[in-house]
Amino acid sequence: MSYKIVTSVIAGLLSISAVSAITGIGNSNSNTYHQSSQPTSIEQPPKTPEVTEKEVVETSTVPYETKTYDDANLASGSTRVDVEGQNGVRTKKYKVTYTDGRETNRELISDEITTEPVTKVVANGTYIAPKPTSQSQYCENGTYVNSAGNTVCRPSANNTGGATAICRDGTYSYSQSRRGTCSHHGGVKTWL
Numbered sequence: 001m002s003y004k005i006v007t008s009v010i011a012g013l014l015s016i017s018a019v020s021a022i023t024g025i026g027n028s029n030s031n032t033y034h035q036s037s038q039p040t041s042i043e044q045p046p047k048t049p050e051v052t053e054k055e056v057v058e059t060s061t062v063p064y065e066t067k068t069y070d071d072a073n074l075a076s077g078s079t080r081v082d083v084e085g086q087n088g089v090r091t092k093k094y095k096v097t098y099t100d101g102r103e104t105n106r107e108l109i110s111d112e113i114t115t116e117p118v119t120k121v122v123a124n125g126t127y128i129a130p131k132p133t134s135q136s137q138y139c140e141n142g143t144y145v146n147s148a149g150n151t152v153c154r155p156s157a158n159n160t161g162g163a164t165a166i167c168r169d170g171t172y173s174y175s176q177s178r179r180g181t182c183s184h185h186g187g188v189k190t191w192l
Contacts, residue, residue, distance in 0.1 A: 049099050055109070056096045062088035064117040073178035074125030075148060085120025088113055129164060129176030139174075146176055155185055166190045 064085035097105035139153035163172035168186030
């Protein structure tokens, strides 16, 4: 055999092998087809979104109000807090829907004030002490400096002029503020 014939026979055998491999002819299992070397894509069914629901509670502050009133026992220009104000709490509940971990819907279930605010109460002083007279220059039991910074006579058994109240123990008070007047003398019996 010549070299040319051998080469032709080998080339022919290779061609037959290639055709057999593609068509399945000559294989023991004729129903088997060989895939080409190119990958084929298999279509995936669309992914179903993951939907979850959760109850969410949110709170917010309800500010307190402030009410004032006039107090004739408190010196004019001064104030006193009778009740400290406190903020309340508003609670809102929602049904929240999440799709694939992201919030997609929010529905209000309830909205209520769970802690009522406490109103702040403030007293405004309106008491104005009478002006001292020239007779009040003499103080039988000495003087003291009151909370407003004024020098005032200490309570005494006699009214030396300018007394503002008679205490329960019979002494006269020269206080310029109704608060605390006659506090060490049984309280106020009569305002003058």
